[in-house]
Amino acid sequence: MNAPNHTGLPEIIKKHETDLLADWLKEQTALATRQQVSLKEGELKSQCSEFLRLLRKGTQGNNPDISTPEWAEMRELLTSVSRSRAQQGFTPTQTATFVFSFKKSLFIRLRKEFANNADALADETWTATNLLDELGLFTTEMFQKTREEVILRQQQGLLELSTPVVMLWEGILALPLIGILDSARTELVMQSLLQKIVETGASVAIIDITGVPTVDTLVAQHLLKTVTAARLMGADCFISGIRPQIAQTIVHLGVNLGDITTKANLKDALALAMKQSGLTVVNTKKLKEMAA
């Protein structure tokens, strides 16, 4: 069957806008009760009337391909509907319902409008179904993307939690890194170290990589950049716990750790940090023994 050259949809939407909106809202509220989700009434109403306006605008262009510029505003609206529903914990079906639930109200109108013209009714229904299916699918797609974003953000949050910056002594911070470092994680961790330096006013920071199995070029470069950035801010940064294999890799990769202070382990790095900060530790028991 051929789609008509000119669909009557824009006129029908225009003519029955108020009724369509009222029916559709009622339909959605009923569905929402059945699906046990709560919709914000004001928000829903404005989303629906915006949808009707854009549907009319889009169908006027007579171009059923919703990826074209004529449908840009519609895509934006559906993206924001999907986003807000995904954030409120809706399922993909409940999200797509926003579009699909409109079919019933529209088809009732179409049937009344074309009561005496079976061909036209078939054509218009066909056009409308195709279009609404496309728009509904687009909503699900956007829903999926938003969920992926949320998951990504949660992963990042976990990463930040997994590498706490600790204060070893007044003015001395340590960042004990454990596990595999990829370049994204290293970058994030380094940013939080620099932020902590500002917050605490610590003038020495120790990055301890004892718990890191391997280091690649990018990670080594991030370490290097962090030490340089810390220096620009006015803090010293040491690296401790470089294991023999990692030392070999670093040399092998041609990364120049030139001016960076490295120590075999965290203990030695702390000793140096304390010395630099003018701090000494005294064994008071031994002192007493000597005095006795």
Add this chain to the structure above:
Amino acid sequence: MERIPILRMGDFLLVTIQVDMHDRLAMTLQDDLTRQIVASNSRGVLIDISSLEMIDSFIGRMLSNISLMSNVLAAQTVVVGMQPAVAITLVELGMSMPGVRTALNVEKGMMLLRECLDSDDSEVEDDAS
């Protein structure tokens, strides 16, 4: 003409940069500072950049130049308060400003200046003895 104020604090000069400087303003500051070091016989310069939200190669070069020139004039310069985002960006840009002394804040910068001067003075005494 618009100028960035230079404060005199005893032996030291203090500059707090708070505006987004256009290039000529940065050049003027460089000139003014070198002149002031000589005029007031200063031993140290503190440049507080904690309110600067961005440093590009031009401003970076100005900070390096001020450090070098003050050295020639027997004074020390300490740049204080660079924000983490600014520091990371500068490193990415390719400027590590190797000759520039830095400190976390004005107070620490002041301490660093005093230390530098003390060690300079003791060297002079050593030479004399």
Add this chain to the structure above:
Amino acid sequence: MMLLKSESLPIVSEQDIVRARQVARQWAIDLNFKLIDQTKFVTAVSELARNTLIYGRGGFMLLEAVEKDLRKGLRAVFEDRGPGIPDIEEALKDGFSTGNSLGLGLPGAKRLSNEFEIISQPGEGTRVTIARWT
């Protein structure tokens, strides 16, 4: 890719470099860029705007807010009708400068951006495009 907003700013004086930075910063804030991403983008803009002014003898910056796959981004296009760059590869090397400067602007702006492109025709002018995503 969707274009959300665009604005063209002339780059004909030193004040325009400051203005380019400020507009870029505001747009980056509006798009919810993280502070570090704002700073990187603004710094790249500053470098390229200065090149447009000094070497390109003035031109303009076209700033665009765009969205692709739900990700927002900023794109800045710097265009001038100056002498052009005879050897782009050379100009992109750290330390290369015909202006007795540090030669960090172009390679630095490239490192600070997610996307980078130079088109230059000797005698015709230069166009540098950068983009950074949230």
